[in-house]
Amino acid sequence: MTIVLTVLHVAVAICLILSVLLQAGKAGGMGAAFGGSSDTMFGTRGPVNFLSKVTTGAAVLFMVTSLLLTYIGSHNANQGGSIVPAAPVQAAPTTPAAPEKK
Secondary structure: OHHHHHHHHHHHHHHHHHHHHHOOOOOOOHHHHOOOOHHHHOOOOOOOOHHHHHHHHHHHHHHHHHHHHHHHHHHHHHOOOOOOOOOOOOOOOOOOOOOOOO
16 A cells, blocks of 8 residues: 555656746746736736646645555554664674683
């Protein structure tokens, strides 16, 4: 279950990154902040296009998978489970070592 959820999480993260990078800028950037085209900065947003809906859906799915992975990880930690296997414990020697002669 954890492996499937992790693979889904990575796929959604890649989809989210690509959908954000493919979107066109909505304002003029720093040029609009210093007096250029101020009407577009505070104007109406217009209809939401397909790429914005994909980005919103990917962001929601990313948050859900993040929360589920966190819950599963904390639930396994409370039961004594770990993703790192425990190293075998070596017993201490029962007889003391003889002191070295100089």
